[in-house]
Amino acid sequence: MTSPTDSDLRFGLPDFSKHGFKIKSELGANRSGGRVTYLARHIKTRRLVVIKQFQFATSSNWGGYEAMRQEGQVLKSLQHPGIPRYLGVFKSDDGFCMVQEFKRAYSLAKPRSFGPEAIREIAIACLEILVYLQDRIPPVIHRDFKPANILVSKKLKVYLVDFGFARIGDGEVGISSVVKGTLGFMPPEQIFNRQLTEASDLYGLGMTLMCLLTNTPADQVGNLVDVTYQVDFTQLKNDLSPQWIKWLEKMVSPRLNERFANAKVALAHVPDHGLRQPQVLVSKTRIQLTAFNPGDLLTTAITLTNGVPGTMLRGNWQVVPHPSDPIFRTGSRPSDSAITQSAIIQSDGNRHSWINFFPAEFQGNNVTTQIQVDTSQLMTGQTYERTLQLKSNAHQSVHPITLAVETAPMPIIRSRGTPYPLLGGLLLACWITVWLLTSLVPDYDPRLANIGKTLTVFAIFGSGLGWQIASWLLHEAKLNSPVARINLIIGAISVALVAPLCLLLNVATTDVITAVITTGLGMIGGSVVGIISGLTIDRFWQRDFKPKLAIGLSLLTCLMGIGLGLGQGLALSTPWFTFGLIANAIGIGTMLVYLPIQQAQAIALYRRNVEQRLIRP
Known part of the structure; x- marks a missing residue:
């Protein structure tokens, strides 16, 4: 001692x-x-x-x-x-x-400043203490819940003290106990000597929270209510989320039947976000993605921002379920008839079979999420629309965002395309070239025997040389070697035809200048036509057309253009010439009709072998 x-x-x-x-x-x-x-x-x-x-x-x-x-x-x-x-x-x-x-903590009656998250923690801690008191048999009613009787440490440990007015069990207060409590924090049923319930202490806690939120001293709590004991929430509507205001309204309702039944119910209805709710701003509400090649992995970014001070944005991304998208349990393996084995398993709402988020769950006030789309699981040449869902603790808790994905064309269609522009250009180029060159051939004396046949031989000879020149140029340009070889063969055939034609036609001699001009024009025409036809064949091969079809279409079209140019430049109108043009046109038409039939067969085969395993739009 x-x-x-x-x-x-x-x-x-x-x-x-x-x-x-x-x-x-x-x-x-x-x-x-x-x-x-x-x-x-x-x-x-x-x-x-x-x-x-x-x-x-x-x-x-x-x-x-x-x-x-x-x-x-x-x-x-x-x-x-x-x-x-x-x-x-x-x-x-x-x-x-x-x-x-003794607890090293200070009562809430002592002026202190608490942030929104701290006030939320204090509210939850007080409710947990009340749940403990009310779970006892019989329940304990504190009857003096006010700031002075709540201690809070620096680490937000909460303690309830002063049980001098507490009573075990409910019932009427009794005339001698009317003053037991603190005005402003006592519910109306306690003031007016009515039956107390487990909801009675909730009123005092609600008014204590109102003092913290509005920085109102306990002795001025009467300024927060009117003559009907209704609490004015006007000054809080700009700072508190609607869910928290609604929760507080039930806590401090003067009508006992409008209050939460007990602390356990009040705790279960505490909003899952802070007192002040974030406001999420989304950088885009519609996302449009286009794939240029089958199986492309498409990526885009979306930014989320929150401009409400003192709050933290939290949430996650999900894809709204779609009847075409497969859903598998974790660890299961999709069958080939539903999806390829490389598919990502959709199991918990945040993962999807072909849409991924990085990160799927987020926390922060300036968050960038990468959205990745795996088109290898999708059918080609289709448009897919899905609804993405942003779920957060913001005032608007769900934000729908439309995702539209255009997949790449079917490889067969994309690679081949249509041959008509190429053939049209080749026909027109050959037609105009031959027409212009034939119009430059020198006039000759029709009285000289076989002079027209002689000029034809020189033109054929020049054309053969021109085709060989074209093959050399194409080879130097490093185009497909078969193209150069084809032109070389055509040129050699043209030159080889000169000697037999001379004997067959019994050609006459002509002056040297006319022969040189005619041969030169043939060389120019052969070179131009050879280069154009070679480039056309090469273009066809780049689009995956079959070689025989590409060569046949190109040469027949080239021949048609030459025939039309000769007919127009030399005014040819013999039946045999007309028959040759008609036969040529029939050959081109037959090949063109075969193309769509062949493509339709390839598409059907592709869909039968590939697209059955893919996800439908």
């Missing part, structure tokens, strides 16, 4: 050393009610405790003593980390004392 020090005597601190306690300071006092609270240290264990003393000599009534005695009776049976433990009682020289566990 120790004797009181000079400082204890100077500040009027009592001496509880014979009871095993050393008083350190006075925490609070209600002199008129004879109640004083001290901070003390247990002499043996050195632990800090709180001692509440009821002083008989200074009290004008015994209400304080009864409250302290009742508080001790209630605390004896309570074991919860949010309620300081009851440690015992003792009688002092001038009063009755109760000892309770």
Whole structure:
């Protein structure tokens, strides 16, 4: 035991050393009610405790003593980390004392500033304490839930104190107990001596939260309500989310039947977001992607921003289920008839068979999500539309975003295309070239025998040389070697025909200048026509046309153009010439008709072998 020090005597601190306690300071006092609270240290264990003393000599009534005695009776049976433990009682020289566990925390009556997330944590912690009290049989009703009786540490540990007005079980308050409580925090049923329920303490907690949210001191809480006990939420509507305002309205409703039934129900309905709700801004509401090659992996980015200070945007991405998309359980393996084995399994809502998000779940106020589309699972030449769903803790919790994907054309169609522009260009080029060149052939004396046949031989000879020149140029241009070889063969045939034609036609001699001009024009025509036809054949091969079809179509079209140019330039109109043009046109038409038939067969084969395993639009 120790004797009181000079400082204890100077500040009027009592001496509880014979009871095993050393008083350190006075925490609070209600002199008129004879109640004083001290901070003390247990002499043996050195632990800090709180001692509440009821002083008989200074009290004008015994209400304080009864409250302290009742508080001790209630605390004896309570074991919860949010309620300081009851440690015992003792009688002092001038009063009755109760000892309770000390918590290094401050009451909410002390002016402090709490952020939205901190207030939410305080609300949940208080509800958890009330759930514990109300789960007891019979339930414990605190009856004095207010800022002064809620302690909060720097780490947001919450403690409920002062059970002096608490009662076990519900029922009417009784005329002698009407004043037990604090005006502004007592529900109307407590004020008007009506039956108390488990919802009664929720009113005091709700008004305490209102004081924190509006920075209203406890003694001015009356400014928040009107004469009908309705709380004015006008000043909070710009700061609190609608869900939190609705929750608080039920907590402080003056009508008992409009309040939450108990703390457990109130806790279950606490909004799953902070008091202030983020506002999400999405960079785009429609996404359009186009694939140029089958199996392309398409990627785009979408940015989410939140401009509400003091809030954190959280959420995840999902794809709204579509009847064409396969859904498999985790670990299952899709069959080939449904999807290829490389498909990503859609199992938990965030994963999808051909749409992926990176990241699928996010947290932050400026988030960029990569959206990846795997078109290898999709049919070619189709348009797919799916709805993406952004679920977040924002005021608008669900944001739908349309995703449209145009897949690449079918490889057969894309590679071949249509031959008509190429053939049309080749026909026109040959026609105009031959027509212009034949119009430059020198006039000859028709009286000379076989002079026309002689010029024809020279033209054929020049054309053969021109085709060979064309083959050399194409070879130097590093085009497909078969093209150059074809032109070389055509040129060789043309040159080889000159000698037999000379004997067959019994050609006459002509002047050297005319022969040179005619041969030169033939060379120019052969070179131009040979290059054009070679380029056309090469273009056909690049589009995966069969070689025989490409060569046949090109040469027949080239021959048709030459015939039309000769007919127009030399004014030929013999029946044999007309018959040759008709036969040529029939050959070209037959090949053109064969093309779509062949393509349709290839498409049918492709769909039968490939697209049965793909996802439909």
